[in-house]
Amino acid sequence: MFEIVEAQMLTDNIKRLVVKAENVAHACKPGQFLMVRTDENGERIALTICDYDRKQGTVTLVLQAIGVSTKKMLDLGKGDCFADVVGPLGRESEFVNEDINELKKKRYLFVAGGVGTAPVYPQVKWLKEHGVDFDVIVGTKSHDTLILEKEMEEVAGEHLFITTDDGSYKRHGMVTTVIEDLVKNEGRKYDVCVAIGPMIMMKFVVKLTKELGLPTIVSMNPIMVDGTGMCGACRIMVGGEVKFACVDGPEFDGFLVDFDQAMKRMALYKTEEGRKLLEYTEGKTHKGNCC
Amino acid sequence: MSDIDVKVRIPVREQDPKKRAENFDEVCLGYNEEEALNEASRCLNCKKPFCVEGCPVGINIPGFIEKIKEHDFAGASEVIASDSALPAVCGRVCPQESQCEGKCVRGKMGDPVSIGKLERFVADWARENNVKPSFTPEKKNKKVAVIGSGPAGLTCAGDLAKKGYDVTVFEALHKAGGVLVYGIPEFRLPKDAVVQPEIDNVKELGVEIRTDYIIGKSFTIDELLDDQGFDAVFIGSGAGLPMFMGIPGEQALGVYSANEFLTRNNLMKAYRSDYDTPINCGKKTVVVGGGNVAMDAARTALRLGSEVHVVYRRSEKELPARAEEVHHAKEEGIIFDLLTNPKEILSDDEGNVTGIRVIRMELGEPDESGRRRPVEVQGSEFEIECDTVIMALGTSPNPLISSTTKGLEVNRKKCIVADDETGATSREGVFAGGDAVTGAATVILAMGAGKNAAKSIDEYLMSK
The missing domain is CATH 2.40.30.10 (Translation factors)
Incomplete structure (x- = not known):
């Protein structure tokens, strides 16, 4: 236990x-x-x-x-x-194993969406501890859904940019708007982008960073059963090849990931999950055979 | 004892095919005492027992059958226990027809003795009567780590404990048993009734099993040897990631690997409403492949209420599955589309499987495996409508241990290289066996490898 x-x-x-x-x-x-x-x-x-x-x-x-x-x-x-x-x-982020002197020459851009802020935090913390430069964008629906602001501020300080979809806190708009702002308007330069969040966010971040020529790493969180390299449920297409998020990932080259297919696969258990959730929260009240 | 025709084996009672197609209870009911005595009486107790040669763990087969004849079932159990830690499992899942029973002299002029069913009878009797083998070895005060609690690991651990070693088994999943728990279905190998008691017997020999320990990640093999005081390591981590065909449509919703389908159902018990893990099995399922895993997946899908087709590219004769499994599958109503090979999986706009496009095959010249090579019949493509596809095409090795253990040699297929006889790897003090070395094979071959490795670990540690 x-x-x-x-x-x-x-x-x-x-x-x-x-x-x-x-x-x-x-x-x-x-x-x-x-x-x-x-x-x-x-x-x-x-x-x-x-x-x-x-x-x-x-x-x-x-x-x-x-x-x-x-x-x-x-x-x-x-x-x-x-x-x-x-x-x-899964495998650790690539930078953990890079030569530290080479790494210190680089500048990272982190893009965190919603609950994806959680896995971004230890990466930012690690880079901070190792003296590597970065900026962090955290995007969320509104002020109430923002998480880990204090923790992130402690490690990122003035390099933290928060944005809300509804404009209820700090910047207003999607994370992609902030990326454009930082890169195009402020002329900031980055060597690597790490984007972690909802699949749809990562898809659009990658679409933009491709245009900007900014190599981007994404973290995939598909359905898994054992998580140890046995069941194959977490397979995704990366550069036209089948990869398993649990042992080959979870981080992949965002330019190569087939997001549309990965998003379709996430829907696989929605109906059954929804039914079980209803059962759990409301008891076995639903007797029909409709869903 | 009733009069029996010595050329014909005593038939074993089974659940009615129609009834069992709708439940997960065990198919084969096994022999009762009278049936076991009658079947045992068919054994000739050969001077040179070929059956023993056919057994990967070398069980004294005529020896335990003689004990059955004497009504000494506890004695029979003791004879088996000196060579096998998992008799109730082996009696159920070993491919006896190509091993012990394949070599039985009786088989030359009739049916071979039902050695597997007799082994099962003895093991079940011992369990029901709480008869356990007792070993009180002298403590050797040396520690051995066993990675994986499947058939190879459990056998190796049990044998080493019997020799007096302190053995710790590390299991990555939350439950011990490996393929016996996640792979082989309940209706062929009951988990609580059969598998767990045999694992408990191994524990009673003094073996400690730690679940939720992922070696290669939580701890490396080097940490086990250098920091945790283990004197030797046995790797029995099993087969790995499922293979796919590489045809269009394999990412569609409703395409599963047999590993996923079986793990959801067996380990996570998705077929039971009191467990949370979901399983989606549609109205019509196509299973691709012809091995034991394909049969297990097909028969599981059937029990979940699906019509099931097995698509296999060669003919019935080449089916790699045990004859008994194919026979049971057919009895239960599974449809075999033989000499048929998938070309593409079809899906609707939302990505759900709607069918599979296949092509007819014919057998040509023998290939390197000695089996006749299947070749496509031009222009014979057709579609099978279905909503679920299960790929049962074998596995490729799990990289977790080989990628984190320096100096551990792997072959072209990424299997760990280990000596056939001793299980010794390229690293001193590190031994390996089972599917991690051979690629996907059988329970009993893994047990044989675990047994051999235990012997050579003992020799290695005694000479140190």
Whole structure:
């Protein structure tokens, strides 16, 4: 069992959990993920790692309720336990293994969308600790859905640019507008862009960075079952080849990812997930055979 | 004892095909005591038992059958236990027709002795009567790490524990058992009733099993050897990622690898409403492939309420699946479209599978495998309407361990290179066996490799 040592709602459906998981905390690096199972009958759910503390043996997870399993996770509090936490899984971000002197010559642009802010945070933190330059754009629907502002500000300071779709906080507009602003209007230069967020956001960021000639890494979070390189559910097309997000990724060259196909595959269990979620939240009230 | 025709094996009772096509209960019901005694009486107790040569773990087959004849079932169980840690599993899933039973002298003039069913009878009897093999080895005070708790790992761990080693098994998934748990379906190998008790028996030998430990990620093999005080490591991490055909449409919604389909159903128990993991199985399913995994996927889809077609490019004779599985699948109503090969998976605007375009094949000259090579019949393409496609084409090795272990040699196919006899790898103190070395094979071959590796780990550590 893996104990939750801290729990905090960040918005009305996003929660931050700090979990005791020494095996993961011992080895995890920015860019990796882990698999969590709430209870004996639960699903294995892939979650990105938001932070880790090797001394305490803890990892920080940020999760959003989407289906029944994530809703169950959201209902857990301090002192509760996950049945399973396993990881770290996937490959670490490429920069972790780059020559540090070469890396220091580069300037990174991070683009985080919604709950994608969580996996961007450890990358930004790592680069800050290693003295590498960066800017960070965080985009979200409105002020209420913004997460990790304080944490991000601590590591990014004046290099943080927040934007809301509805203009309720800081800048107004999509992340792509901010990218254009920084690059075209302010003339900022970047060597690498890292975009993590909803698939549709990554698709449009890549469309823009392609025009700008800015190499872009994206982090894919497709449906997974085991997460360890066995089931093949997480396959995506990258440069016309089948790749598995769990062992070949989760980070890929954004210019090569087939986003349209990946988005279609995300819809696979929507009906059944929706039905199970309804059952979980409202009990077995629906008797029809319609969905 | 009733009069029996010694040339004919005692038939085994099975669940009625119509009934079982709608449930996940075990298909084969096994022998009762009388049937087992009658079948055992057919064994000639040959001076030179060819059956033993056919067994990858070298079970003393005539020895345990003699014990059955004497009504000493506990004794029979002890004979088997000295060579196999998983008899109830092997009695159910071994390809006996090409191993022990394939070599049985009785088979020359009639049916071979039903060695598998007798092994199963003994193992089930022992479990039901709580008879457990006892070993009290002298402690060697050396630690061995076993990676993977499938058939290779469990066998290796059990054998080493019997020799007095401290053994820790590291399992990446949340449940021990490997392919016995995630791959082989309940109706062929019951999990709680059969697999778990055999794993518990291995634990009772003193083996510690740690689930949720992913070696190569949480800890590397070097960390196990250098920091955690293990004296040797056995890698039995199993097969890896599923293969696809590379035909258009394989990314469509409703195309699964057999690994995914079976893992959802077996490990995650998606067929039960009290488990959260979903499984989408449509009204008409096409399974591509002809091995045991293809049969398991097909029969699972059938039980989830689908009409099922197996599409295989060669003829029935070449089907790699066990004859018994093919027979059971046919009895249950699975349709075999043989000498047929997929060309494209068809889908609608939303990306949902609507069918599969296939082409007729004919057999030409033998290829390097000795089987006649299937060649396309020009102009014979046609479409099979379906909403689910399951690809059961085999797997390629998992890179997690080989990519994080320096100096561990892999071959062209990315399988770990290990000596056939000893399991020794290119790294000192690191041994390997099972699917991680051979690519996808059978439970019993993995067990054989685990057994050989245990022997050579013992020799290695004794000579150190």
